[in-house]
Amino acid sequence: MRHGFTRSMIAVAVLSVAPIPATAQVSAVPRTPDGKPNLQGLWQVLNTAAWDIQDHSARLGVPAGQGVIEGNEVPYQPSALAKKRENFENRATADPETKGYLPGVPRGMYMPFPFQILQTPTHVAMTFEYAQGVRLIYTNGTPHPRGPINWWMGDSRGRWEGDTLVVDVVHFTDQTWLDRAGNFHSDELHLVERYTMAGPDHINYEVTVQDPKVFTRPWKMSMVLYRRKEPNVRLLEYVPGLLMEEEQAERERRKTN
């Protein structure tokens, strides 16, 4: 009896710690007709990275948050660390978000707005509610165009590594920030993003950040993208620059009338 009991315990233990068989994982992830994970839908983060990608206490208007950086440290070069602190002090006016500009990448991925993924065998498109931003990720094997090019949302070339979409992003401007806390980069920013579906409604998003002008080593952020599940959910528009202009036009109209 004793022997049998042990054996059954072992069996239970093995079952409970064994990795989920590959087939079960596969069935949990929606697929496109060509067998790739189907990333399509509306996605949005549920974290506080838009305010600060690092651990932070609450500030007025800013929810407290646990950072999204592996190890929590942004490995700034000494002069860049001083610049980050200056950015933080001046953030109310210096943050490019306050001008209504395109947010850049990866910042656009964790703004508190949804974005939609549309996918073909040759392209993965991301259309953003915020600022009508768009990323077109080529998955047709083409290389980055020859630089120098300064694009606000960079140039994205992707490939599938098994069930993970791996995207290489270069050709940035030095005008975008990484969050509202003044974390920043230069035009030598180079990202490697990994999109892995963890189930039908979750994407594990990882991004490795390199920038030899600003950081001492590559560093990594990771977070979950959640599917927006409301049955009537649609991508709408939030165009901050035009909302700013409209507000000013309205003030002027009231003044002259």
Added chain:
Amino acid sequence: MNTRRTDLVIALTVLIAPPFAAAQTPERPPIIAGCPTENLAFHTCALQKAKTFTPPRTPSGKPNLQGYWRSRLTQAFSVEGVAEDHPLVKDAVTPWDVAPPEIVEPADRKIPYQPWAAPIGRQGVNFREYVDPRTMCSTAGVPRLALQDPSQILQPPTDDHVLWLHEDHHQFRVIAMDGRPRPGDDVRMWNGFSRGRWEGNTLVIETTNLNAHTWLDDSGNFYTDTARLTERLTPIDPDTIHYEVTLEDPKAYTRPWKVAWALVRDRTPGGYELFEEACREGERDLGRIREQGYKLYFGAPWRFR
């Protein structure tokens, strides 16, 4: 590539469109897809051609409209066309090109404005007192997006959406093919909300929920927030789409009316890709424009009349 990079540098560092510069009129060859290229003649001919053309299909059997497209048979000045004796044709600074109307219906090829609306559009109040909304880096709007810059159509194989990407100010239109309802009337957007369906070989797109803060052309022709736009994209040969839009707006027009032109496949050797056309990020002119007494539009003339 070099020319396009130069364009980009100008876009990023100088300004986008100088506010009052005449738009370039794309070339108008004598024949496109075997059809004459005056818009009404093209429209009539293309609808006949469509009856016999079998377009390439996607793996799921839908007409395959994917690829890069450029508009033809278009001019940016006025959907009502530019007559030879139009004063702006001889304008010393920004002369307009003589051009036929893009309107193919009604027969007089004029916008059937209600009496109050005609003096606002048609180089009226909008044109004299307001700057073209594109100047402040907005979307050109529907259907003006399809009038000028290159675009790209993507059809995800799941057939639930069509994506129409425009180089102009990085605009995109996510066209819902899944039959779900549109948002309520109080949700208004610059590019509206677009639902699509296939009718034979034609992609039919119905757009509502428009904030109507955009214009139809350089002349300040317009619709209001009750507009419903029905676009029809019909392939008539492997490289040509007949593009037609029916504009309905009970607030501004007395009847529905139609424009039509061609979308021609880009065959740039070595391939083509859309570039990012950031606009607001390099914009430096709005302050000076305001100083000159011009106002930004946001539909003001019809919203607050």
